Amino acid sequence: MNLSVYIRRRKNLSDLDLIDLSKSKYNKEKDDYKKLIKISDDLNKNKNQEIFKYIYFFIPIILSLILSLGYVDKSTNQINILFFILVIIIIPFGLMTISLVGILYKRSSNSCFSFITEKIQDEIVKEGIKKVSCFYLQGISIIFSVLSIVILLFLTAIESYKFYFATTWLSNNFFTSIIDFFSYPIKMIFPGLIPSHELIIESSKNASSNSIWLWFLISLLVFWILIPRTISLILAFYFSQKALKNSFLYNSKSKRILEYLKPKITTTDYEKEEIYNSSLKRKNGSIDIKNTKEQMESKYSKILLYSLNENAINAIKNDERYLNIDIESYHRNMNFKDFTSNVLIIINVQSSPKMIAINMMRKLSHCSLYLCFVDDNGSEVFEDSNILEWKRFLKEKEINIELPNE
Structure with missing residues (x-):
């Protein structure tokens, strides 16, 4: 080479x-x-x-x-x-x-x-x-x-x-x-x-x-x-x-x-639920789904999905925490004036930081933006090398955004 x-x-x-x-x-x-x-x-x-x-x-x-x-x-x-x-x-x-x-x-x-x-x-x-x-x-x-x-x-x-x-x-x-x-x-x-x-x-x-x-x-x-x-x-x-x-x-x-191409070990629904609950306890203490749902509804006026596959989108839309929150997937012709107050942006953890995401966030500068990452199954990810790259990229482009688990 x-x-x-x-x-x-x-x-x-x-x-x-x-x-x-x-x-x-x-x-x-x-x-x-x-x-x-x-x-x-x-x-x-x-x-x-x-x-x-x-x-x-x-x-x-x-x-x-x-x-x-x-x-x-x-x-x-x-x-x-x-x-x-x-x-x-x-x-x-x-x-x-x-x-x-x-x-x-x-x-x-x-x-x-x-x-x-x-x-x-x-x-x-x-x-x-x-x-x-x-x-x-x-x-x-x-x-x-x-x-x-x-x-x-x-x-x-x-x-x-x-x-x-x-x-x-x-x-x-x-x-x-x-x-x-x-x-x-x-x-x-x-x-x-x-x-x-x-x-x-x-x-x-x-x-x-x-x-x-x-x-x-x-x-x-x-x-x-x-x-x-x-x-x-x-x-x-x-x-x-x-x-x-x-x-x-x-x-x-x-x-x-x-790492993305490596075959992933599948787990039963019970094991997935246990992993999810343990992550909630680790980050937020011992809380139940009901309280989490109420906190989500009171904090976010809208959820914006960016670069998610169909499986992750369906998982998020069916998540009890997000049932009463308006959810919209990003597209080029969307009206950003419809977004007000606090907006949660959910991103696939495997997606790379790109200027299209920066331009999207700049158009939402009138809102308070929060960011979280999920995998292909829609499960939230708290630790990953790509999350650190996103943080560096956002800081370099002077985008002020908050991660919910920070």
Whole structure:
């Protein structure tokens, strides 16, 4: 799963209303990860984030062209050896080493671009970029290095370029030490590509047209950057794929979907009644249905049902506590002026917070609003992770509403 597919699938699941989910259709798949992918792909509401593919190639192309202006002097057709080694080999190698140590130490690939992702508002996009940041960094660096080789070959193929060391105060021994250090891995395989001591001294005084400098710089890129970067890319790919899978599987919405799809253990009517009565005792003390009914009638002028299935609606309408209270199911063309005083909004606990609910509550701002949650059978639910998400969502949208059990 790449970044664009991850974002699309996460957004599809985020927009999913659980009451629209078919349990029989998806419970045939035993693997939770494959089950979530199938659910997301069946929705297919969000398009791929193709922009990430373009950015992936755009950044190294621009960077390689800009830096080439530093080591290539078009006016004299000369290439600065020292500057090339510094910006194309030493700095990338240092960054690669830091990122590789971070990947191996943390066993993850989510820290390379954290300073950038903090400014991203979309939480799904932010989380996805964090998970693949080190992988993208390695890929961008490899493309950058390959383009640097292409630029060198292109320039020296169409025109005659000379190579030189440009410095004011560094000694010849410094140049020799630099070349000897970076030549170490090349000596064991292609010793003929290493410039001689005399050529190094000559190039520090006058620009040299010897083509060995071209192949030496390219071999440095291959041995010091491309080979280690490829190893880092493989490691980063492994950890990024693992991180994306875990993020897709264990985020709060995915957990609720999997929990919703789990087969529920049915109980007898007697057991259901005992559970309901025990919940009333736990929240309100020892009270009877008659007193609860009187309290409901005196407190609420109307009940509004939102996102409930037919089974839950029938259960609520047949509930003795609500028999003398006007009950209406939400629809887009309803007249909100008919609602006055205290209004109880009953929501399916599995439904996701959406702006349609916020707009509905804003149209009822002239009333005192109360909120409660029920399951598919119409039984009231007091504790659920989705209730906490509703609370956060309402607080974020500055909706003042009260839960009866608070």
